[in-house]
Amino acid sequence: MQFFCKAGSLLLHSAHTNAKDLKESCSTCRGITDNFKKGFDKTTKKNFGGGNTAWEERALSKYETSEIRLVEILEGLCDSSNFECNHMVEEHEEELETWWFKRKTKHPDLFKWFCIDTIKVCCPKGTFGPDCNGCVGGSERPCHGNGACDGDGTRGGHGRCSCNQGYQGEFCLDCVDGHFNVFKNDTFSVCAECHASCKTCTGSTNQDCGECKPGWAKSEGGACNDVDECSKESPPCGEQQYCLNTDGSYSCQACDKACTGCKGAGPSNCLACAEGFKEDEGACTDINECEQPDEACPGEHRECVNIKGSHRCICSSKFEEKDGVCVQTEEPAASEESQEVLDSEPPEAAEQKYPEGHEDL
Numbered sequence: 001m002q003f004f005c006k007a008g009s010l011l012l013h014s015a016h017t018n019a020k021d022l023k024e025s026c027s028t029c030r031g032i033t034d035n036f037k038k039g040f041d042k043t044t045k046k047n048f049g050g051g052n053t054a055w056e057e058r059a060l061s062k063y064e065t066s067e068i069r070l071v072e073i074l075e076g077l078c079d080s081s082n083f084e085c086n087h088m089v090e091e092h093e094e095e096l097e098t099w100w101f102k103r104k105t106k107h108p109d110l111f112k113w114f115c116i117d118t119i120k121v122c123c124p125k126g127t128f129g130p131d132c133n134g135c136v137g138g139s140e141r142p143c144h145g146n147g148a149c150d151g152d153g154t155r156g157g158h159g160r161c162s163c164n165q166g167y168q169g170e171f172c173l174d175c176v177d178g179h180f181n182v183f184k185n186d187t188f189s190v191c192a193e194c195h196a197s198c199k200t201c202t203g204s205t206n207q208d209c210g211e212c213k214p215g216w217a218k219s220e221g222g223a224c225n226d227v228d229e230c231s232k233e234s235p236p237c238g239e240q241q242y243c244l245n246t247d248g249s250y251s252c253q254a255c256d257k258a259c260t261g262c263k264g265a266g267p268s269n270c271l272a273c274a275e276g277f278k279e280d281e282g283a284c285t286d287i288n289e290c291e292q293p294d295e296a297c298p299g300e301h302r303e304c305v306n307i308k309g310s311h312r313c314i315c316s317s318k319f320e321e322k323d324g325v326c327v328q329t330e331e332p333a334a335s336e337e338s339q340e341v342l343d344s345e346p347p348e349a350a351e352q353k354y355p356e357g358h359e360d361l
């Protein structure tokens with residue numbers, strides 16, 4: 001035991017850089033005392049029927065404060081894989097025994113007695129560090145209620161504040177850009193969000209802006225209003241896009257594929273129709289090339305298929321493309337094996353084998 005304690009304090013000394021470990025020691029200890037409480041509740045009236053008989057009453061009151069019960073509780077304090085926890089329990093088993101037999105009544109809060117006051121790995125709420133000093137802003141309301149104190153409740157940390165969203169400064173009393181003070185004195189501060197148009201502000205409307213955010217500009221009346229980027233002389237979007245103004249910004253949207261250039265969404269907002277489309281009742285609509293007077297798919301056994309903005313030429317049924325012309329598809333029966341048989345037959349007979357094929361011609 002003596003060895004452990006010395007080694008432990010040596011470790012604490014050499015590990016002042018290891019603030020994270022100090023914070024973890026406290027949470028390990030908290031886990032131990034939480035599990036102690038669970039084990040205590042679980043062993044209440046354990047192994048006893050209802051505690052009705054006189055014998056049971058006597059046995060129960062003996063068990064309540066017994067070493068047997070303590071051992072049962074100690075066994076459940078740590079997961080077997082949790083090295084830190086098992087190490088801490090092993091190192092401080094004596095103290096836990098002392099509390100169980102001698103201090104429990106006077107100091108019922110095991111966390112406070114064990115983690116804070118005895119093995120000194122934790123601090124009271126609102127304090128931090130080796131000596132449990134008050135956090136920035138005081139231990140009552142660390143960071144004036146607008147942030148978290150580093151190391152709060154542990155023997156680690158530096159006690160400084162990381163402020164909540166909207167707050168800044170050492171004491172978390174100042175507002176960040178885009179926020180303004182609804183209320184502020186030396187110890188209290190409430191910040192609220194500015195209007196979306198303000199970079200800085202003194203109130204909640206667009207009239208209260210100090211500086212406007214990008215995409216907004218001050219009007220003559222002093223309010224920040226949206227800039228309509230789309231109405232500028234040189235529009236910010238590409239040729240196949242139209243501009244969509246939004247509050248504080250804009251976006252460039254793709255034109256409909258029926259358009260060459262456009263002023264809005266859909267085929268009715270085209271500046272000109274794209275190739276394969278023609279104007280029809282104010283909108284660019286697909287040209288059906290297959291119904292044009294000029295044959296779109298010249299050549300024998302070819303068919304025309306209209307698609308949006310174009311058309312495709314395909315071979316008719318039972319024909320396939322070969323070297324730029326449509327030729328008759330070979331029947332599945334004419335595989336290599338049967339081809340030999342066919343070849344050995346007289347040509348007339350072979351031709352007669354496909355009367356249906358010729359009908360398609």
Ligand SMILES: [Ca+2]
Pocket residue numbers: 215226227228229245246247248249250
């Ligand atoms: Ca805009």
